[in-house]
Amino acid sequence: MRPGSLHQHAATGLDVVIVTFDTREVTLECLARLDRGRAIVVDNGSTDGTAEAVAVRFPQAEVVRLERGVGFAEACNRGAARGTAALVLFLNSDVLARPGALDRLVESLEARPDAVAAGGRLVDPGTDATQPAYAPQLYPGLGTLVARVTGLELLRPGGPDPAMLAERGTVACDQPAGACILVRREALHAVGGFDERFWFWYEDVDLARRLRARGVLLHVGGAVFEHLGGGTFAAWGRERGLRSRLLGIAHYAEVHLPRGARLVLGLALAASGAARAATFAVLGRHGLAAAWWEGARRGAALAVSSLRRR
Known part of the structure; x- marks a missing residue:
């Protein structure tokens, strides 16, 4: 997308919330790949000039500058609160939309009145292979969490739903990729947004579980996004x-x-x-x-x- 050309589709309002911390170049690339929606960039106390660069290159994007760093969950809530669109996409700054990905994500959610959220399929740059760590996940139970805190994760990794690794269609799942999740604003408000007691990690799993009480969550295999990795972490x-x-x-x-x-x-x-x-x-x-x-x-x-x- 050309700088300054971010726009809102008349048919369906879409806010794209991007939280960034010292990821200037990938954030600019993330914005350049958007082909619809109103971008809201939450600069979480960056020191690398991210906010200034976004303001210059994408003047139509709203930049929310946080002087001190807050948790990722709180930053997402701050960004969502600045918008009014019926749909809110939470997009990690190191995730790049391929052409048409946003349209497919929105259309898939709109086609399912019983659905409250939808996540895209994250792939390695330049490939079509789903990243296993970002495939739809089963909710983590006791065994998986014990393995993660004791170092036995290699023996019991938990993680992606095996049936979803090769999925290219649109199907219901427990937890879509939190790095790229589209949520109905009404449902987001109903569950109170992200739980700000989380800093960064598991806030997306928690949100997915609470949203599930309101409706179905979807994995949209046809909405493909490249995940560069690293980013804020x-x-x-x-x-x-x-x-x-x-x-x-x-x-x-x-x-x-x-x-x-x-x-x-x-x-x-x-x-x-x-x-x-x-x-x-x-x-x-x-x-x-x-x-x-x-x-x-x-x-x-x-x-x-x-x-x-x-």
């Missing part, structure tokens, strides 16, 4: 990303798992976190040690809280 660094992931798992469990499962997961996170914190401390990797130690404390708190009756 790379800008944050490994330690900050690890901390966010562990705390996201704990909060997700607190909200969605039964008491017994919360107890088991909390103990697993406490034990694994403490052991890894000690190991990284000995190795002089103090940032990772601190992240795991915080995860251990959060796991212990989760286990204790599970013993109390709600």
Whole structure:
């Protein structure tokens, strides 16, 4: 798309919310690939000139400048609140729409009155192969989460619904790709938007579960987006990303798992976190040690809280 040519289709209003943090070049490319909708770019405290570059190259895009960094969930809510369109697309800054992808995503959602959200198919740049980590996911249960916090993920990876890896049609699923998810604004408001207690990680899984109570969620295999990877997570660094992931798992469990499962997961996170914190401390990797130690404390708190009756 030519700079400054972002537009709104008359038939269906679409707001595209893009949260960015120090990802100037990929954000500009993301905007350049949009062929419909009103772009709302939430600059989450960037220091690389992202907001200024967007304002110059895409003057019709609204730029929401946050002076201090907030969680991804809160940033998404801030962006959505600036729009009024019936449909809201939450698009990661490192996801590039292929021609016609937005049309297919919108048309698929509109064709299903019982559906409240739809996600596109994410592929590696220049290929048509679905990225397994971003294929439609089953909701993570106790086994999957324990594997993730203990390092046994290679033995029990959980993740994508195997039936969806080769899916090219439009089908119902538990959780579409959170990096590219289109939501009816009415449904988004009904569930209260993203839960801002999540920082970055599992906020999309939580939203999908709450939206599922309002209607069907779709995977639209014909709406293809290239996912460059890295993006905000790379800008944050490994330690900050690890901390966010562990705390996201704990909060997700607190909200969605039964008491017994919360107890088991909390103990697993406490034990694994403490052991890894000690190991990284000995190795002089103090940032990772601190992240795991915080995860251990959060796991212990989760286990204790599970013993109390709600």
